[in-house]
Amino acid sequence: IPIDRYRNFSIVAHVDHGKSTLSDRLLQLTGTIPINSDKQFLDRLEVERERGITIKAQTCTMIYNHKGEDYLLNLVDTPGHVDFRAEVSRSYASCRGALLIVDASQGVQAQTVANFYMAYAQDLKLIPVVNKIDLPHADIDRVLDQIEEMFELDRNDAIAISAKTGHNIEQILPAIIDRIPPPAGLKTDPLRCLLVDSWFDPYMGVILLVYVADGSLKKGDKVTSAFTRRRYDIKEAGIMHPDRTPTDALVAGQVGYISLGMKDSSEAHVGDTIMHITDIDKIEPLPGFEESKPMVFVGAYPAEGTDFKKMEESIERLVLNDRSVTMQKETSIALGQGWRLGFLGTLHASVFQERLSKEYGTSLLITKPTVPYKVLYKDGTEVIIDRPDKFPDLAVQKTKVKQLLEPMVDTMMTFPQEYIGNVISLCENGRGTQLESTYLNTGQVFLRYRMPLASLVNDFFGKLKGMTKGYASLDYEESGYDEAELQKLDLLVNGVAVDALSAVMHKSEVQAAGKEWTSKFKEFLGHELFEVIIQAAVGTKIVSRERIRAKRKDVLHKLHASDLSRRKKLLEKQKAGKKAMKEIGRVQIPHEAFEGFLANR
Ligand code: GTP
Numbered sequence: 001i002p003i004d005r006y007r008n009f010s011i012v013a014h015v016d017h018g019k020s021t022l023s024d025r026l027l028q029l030t031g032t033i034p035i036n037s038d039k040q041f042l043d044r045l046e047v048e049r050e051r052g053i054t055i056k057a058q059t060c061t062m063i064y065n066h067k068g069e070d071y072l073l074n075l076v077d078t079p080g081h082v083d084f085r086a087e088v089s090r091s092y093a094s095c096r097g098a099l100l101i102v103d104a105s106q107g108v109q110a111q112t113v114a115n116f117y118m119a120y121a122q123d124l125k126l127i128p129v130v131n132k133i134d135l136p137h138a139d140i141d142r143v144l145d146q147i148e149e150m151f152e153l154d155r156n157d158a159i160a161i162s163a164k165t166g167h168n169i170e171q172i173l174p175a176i177i178d179r180i181p182p183p184a185g186l187k188t189d190p191l192r193c194l195l196v197d198s199w200f201d202p203y204m205g206v207i208l209l210v211y212v213a214d215g216s217l218k219k220g221d222k223v224t225s226a227f228t229r230r231r232y233d234i235k236e237a238g239i240m241h242p243d244r245t246p247t248d249a250l251v252a253g254q255v256g257y258i259s260l261g262m263k264d265s266s267e268a269h270v271g272d273t274i275m276h277i278t279d280i281d282k283i284e285p286l287p288g289f290e291e292s293k294p295m296v297f298v299g300a301y302p303a304e305g306t307d308f309k310k311m312e313e314s315i316e317r318l319v320l321n322d323r324s325v326t327m328q329k330e331t332s333i334a335l336g337q338g339w340r341l342g343f344l345g346t347l348h349a350s351v352f353q354e355r356l357s358k359e360y361g362t363s364l365l366i367t368k369p370t371v372p373y374k375v376l377y378k379d380g381t382e383v384i385i386d387r388p389d390k391f392p393d394l395a396v397q398k399t400k401v402k403q404l405l406e407p408m409v410d411t412m413m414t415f416p417q418e419y420i421g422n423v424i425s426l427c428e429n430g431r432g433t434q435l436e437s438t439y440l441n442t443g444q445v446f447l448r449y450r451m452p453l454a455s456l457v458n459d460f461f462g463k464l465k466g467m468t469k470g471y472a473s474l475d476y477e478e479s480g481y482d483e484a485e486l487q488k489l490d491l492l493v494n495g496v497a498v499d500a501l502s503a504v505m506h507k508s509e510v511q512a513a514g515k516e517w518t519s520k521f522k523e524f525l526g527h528e529l530f531e532v533i534i535q536a537a538v539g540t541k542i543v544s545r546e547r548i549r550a551k552r553k554d555v556l557h558k559l560h561a562s563d564l565s566r567r568k569k570l571l572e573k574q575k576a577g578k579k580a581m582k583e584i585g586r587v588q589i590p591h592e593a594f595e596g597f598l599a600n601r
Contacts (some may be wrong), residue, residue, distance in 0.1 A: 001063075001072045003253040004182045008074040008094055008211070012119050013101035014109035014473060018131040021163040022101065022172075023060075023075060029169060030062035030073070032242050059091075059196075059209055059255055061239040066177050073176065074255040076196070076211075078115075084324070084344060088118055090196045090270050093286075094211030094255055097125035097180030099172070100151070104130045104138035104160070107442035108146045110412040114475035116151055125180050126151070128158040129172070134165050142441050150438075150446075183213075185252035190279040191215030191223070194286050196255070198268035204236070206262035207244070210274065211255050213286055217274075218249040223260070226273040226285035232260035294326050294342025295407060295478070296349045296457050297386050299367035299500060300356070301338030304591040306363045308337055315339065318355060325352060330387070332500035334594055335365065340387055345476075346457050365598050369457040373504055374405040374481055388502040391488040395539050405481040406506070407453040410435070413464065414444050415472035422467045423447060430455030431506065450479055454505065489543065491517050492535040493589065500594070514543030522546040524596035525589065 013019040027033040062073045078084075078091040092098070098119050102108055119126060128147045130140055144155040159175060161168040197209040217223065221234045238246035239256040250256045262268060273285035302311050319325045319341075326342035343349035349369055356364055373385040375392055377400050385391050392401055411432070415423060417439060424447075427434070432451030439445055456476065464472045485507040490497040501521075505513060514536030521534050525548060532548040 001070055003185065003187070003251070005069060005071045006074070006182050006253040007071060007097070007176050007180050008076060008183055008253070008255055009097045009099065009176055009180055010076045010078050010091055010095050010119075010124075011099045011101060012078070012112070012115045012126070014103070014106075014111040014115075017101050017103040017106070017109075017112070018163045019101060022099070022129075022131065022161075022169075023077065025163050025166060025169050026075065026172065027060060027062060027242060029173065030064045032060060032062045059240050061241045061255065064173050064177075066174060071177055072254070073173065076255055084348065087197060087270060087324075088115070089122065090194065092119055092122040092124060093194060094196055095124060096183060097127065097176065099129045099176075100126045100147075100153070101129045101131050102143050102147065104133045104140055104143050105135045107139075107143050107440060107444065108150055108414070108446070110414045110446070110473040110475040113150065113414075113446065114412055114477060117477075120151075126153060127172075127175055127179055128153050128155075130158055130160040131163050133160045134162040134167065139442075145441055183253035185212070185214045187216050187251045189214040189252070190283050191217055191221075191274070191276050192283060192286055193217060193223075193250075193258075193274040195225075195268060195270055195272040195274060197270060198265055200265055204259050206260070206265050206268055208258050208260065208262075208268055208274075209240075209255070210250070210258055212250050212252050214252050215276075216249050216251040217258065217276075219246075222277045223274050224277050224280055225267075225269070226275060227269050228267060228272075229280075230267065231277060232262070235259045235261050293344075294324075294372070294386070295345050295453060296343045296369045296371060298341055298343075298349060298353070298369050299330060299332070299335075299338055299387070300341055301332065301335040301365045301367075301500070303363045303365055303595055306360075311360065311364065312339070314359065315356070318352070318359075324348065334498045334500045334589070335591075338365075342386065346461070349457075365595055367500065367598055368503065370503065371407050371453045371457060373407075373484075373486055375401060376403040376405065378402045385504060388488055388504050389499060391486075391502075391504050393539070394487075403483050404486040406484040406486060408450055408479040408482050409453045409456055409476040410479040411449045411451055411456065411474065411476040413447045413449075413472055413474050414440070415447075415464070415468040417443055417445050419468045419472070420445050420447070423464065423472070426460070426463055426467065427451060430458075430460060431508070452482070452484065452506070453478075487538045489513055489517070490537050491521060492533075492537055493521075494533050495535075497537075498589075498594075501597070510538055510543055518544045518546040521593070521597050522548060524593040 011019045011023060028035050059074065059076045062075065064071050064073055076091045076095050078088045100116060102112060130143050132138055133140055140160050144158055147153050147158060148155050159168060159171050161172070163169070192214040194211040194213055195208055196211050198206055201207050217234060217237060219234050219237055222231065223234060224231045236246055236259040237250050237256060238244055244257055275283060302308055315327070319327045324344050328340045329337065330340045331337050343352060353366055370388065375383045375385060383390060394401065413423065427449045430451050432449035432455065434449055436448040437445060461474050464474060486504055487507050487510055488502055488504050489510055491501040517536045518534045525532065534546045535542050536544040
């Protein structure tokens, strides 16, 4: 099949608007999967199915006969959420068009808008598709109005379908062929191949999903990565149809997979260019290589009595499968050895946490999420605060610090109009600035706020859902760094800071957080043998204070003084019991106190 009969496209949609159902329909229509397969083919990971979201891009090639000629159609699946921005934009880079799906009963939602902006920025030809027209409250006209107003797309270009019943499905592929241009690129040029995605296969090692922009490749070719400069032999090449199907070659315009015998996903960088070794100094890599940076961090610590090595191995396995998670060892005086995990965004973090807690239950403690603050020093150095203990001691270093900065996001929300008052207060309390508020003809509002990422990681979505009876949708994009008055709040036990419990936050939040911390920690600490003072402090300034009175637990008082051996035994037992505790400020703190405090913070 010649390149002018290739079409590479993806599907842009809000969660639940029917992307997977439509994909499955298209695969069935082209005979790529059997008609009666009721499993959603493209959503393979279990957690994804449970949460109804697509995390990893999965791609599929179809062959379709149109007016007597065979076409090679590549559906490049993209994660729906812009947390996975790097993956989304790499997937879009391999496409020249996309189906923009909108649910006929719900209309345009926050994610539709966020994903539209990204697709538009990459110059994709968009085909509007109104889905779920079989629903009784479907209102096609209303949605077409929105498509015209918000996206400036012609309503006459829209296709109204039901992915569920299959109604009008047959119009989709011809529209793709007629309206989306074929990929550019020449088979005879030197190879330039974009790394779109990668995953780990237990038998084959790392599999790379690639888009061949120029040239061609085949099994046995000697290639290299523009980024790492490592050399490889192509062990296998082929298309996803729907599973890996080896082919003789992959040529310009095609999307497929290659195996290079990589042992470790960390060698695979999304956006990297693969080229032939012989061309290495002759050609430029493809544009747009961008390493994804973690934007949300949590500390993870095994609970008391858990096998650290075993847990580390299995977390490493999870991380290996999602190369966007970063992992570093971390040691805390209070909690012992653990890890600092970095995620692309709040959704990414919560999906991964869910996987962890499914696997480990309460045996893994997860600290509250933090964001990468930045310190700019006067000497020009810049430090990313990915953990609270990297925050400068302002009492000592104040004169050296030029600026404290926090990451900002452009937040997009849609929800029914009646909740606008509450949502605006939520955003303003989160230190947001309004950018846009548009009343939609569906009775919904589209609201855009620029706000600190820190406000978003603090269960913002949970609160938003709570105050809109679950009707709100949310998406966001990174929006640079702003100067902010940041402080580090410490929890002190008898004057000594408990390292794992510190947090960096905006000045305006310190007072309330301090009060909450001390009263919570008191609750979980319970009674102690000595008097304990719990304080929350910024530097030397005490923000909040609680006191626990001494309550001597005298194990000996019932015994007769002459019963010496018994007495010794009891004392030893008491000593052993104390070993499981951490001594901070000469106070023995049971591990459960930290566990309770962290779990409830
Ligand atoms: P993500 O994978 O999370 O992005 O969701 P999705 O957009 O892939 O949505 P999915 O295809 O999983 O569909 C969501 C729900 O809508 C499912 O319960 C589908 O059965 C249902 N659905 C999809 N298309 C239609 C349709 O045309 N009509 C009706 N009535 N329901 C549909």
